[in-house]
Amino acid sequence: MSIPFWCVLISALLIYVARVPVARAMKQQGSYDNHLPRSQQAQLTGMGARAVAAHQNSFEAFMLFAVGVLMAHTTQTQGFLIDTLAIIFVIARIIYLPLYWYDFAWQRSLVWSIGLICSLLLMLSPTFRQLLA
Numbered sequence: 001m002s003i004p005f006w007c008v009l010i011s012a013l014l015i016y017v018a019r020v021p022v023a024r025a026m027k028q029q030g031s032y033d034n035h036l037p038r039s040q041q042a043q044l045t046g047m048g049a050r051a052v053a054a055h056q057n058s059f060e061a062f063m064l065f066a067v068g069v070l071m072a073h074t075t076q077t078q079g080f081l082i083d084t085l086a087i088i089f090v091i092a093r094i095i096y097l098p099l100y101w102y103d104f105a106w107q108r109s110l111v112w113s114i115g116l117i118c119s120l121l122l123m124l125s126p127t128f129r130q131l132l133a
Contacts, residue, residue: 005069022044026044051100068121096115
C-alpha cells in the first residue's frame with residue numbers, strides 16, 4: 001500500500017481518536033447516554049464541547065484529504081511531493097486535535113490551514129503532474 005493510502009487509513013483512525021475525550025466528558029456528566037448521545041453531546045461545555053467540534057471537524061477534513069489522495073492516485077500522480085503532502089496532512093491533524101481540545105485557538109487555525117492546503121494541493125496535483133515526474 002502506498003504512503004498516501006496509509007495516510008488515509010491513519011486519518012480515518014484519527015476521527016475516532018478525536019472522539020475519546022467526548023466519551024470521557026459524557027461520562028463525567030454522570031453516565032454515557034447511549035440512547036441519545038448526540039443530545040448529551042450538545043449539552044457539553046468547555047473541553048467536552050471542543051472535543052465534539054474536533055471530532056466533527058475530523059470528518060470534514062478527512063473527506064477533502066481522501067478525495068485529494070484518490071485524485072492523485074487515479075491520475076497516476078505520484079512521487080515525493082504527493083507522499084510529503086499526505087504525511088504533512090496527517091502530522092497536522094495529529095497536532096490539531098490537542099490544540100483544539102486545550103483551546104489554543106489561533107494555533108489550531110494555523111495547523112488546520114496547513115492540512116487544508118495539503119488537501120487542496122493533492123486535489124490540484126494532476127494539473128502539475130508533469131512537474132512531479
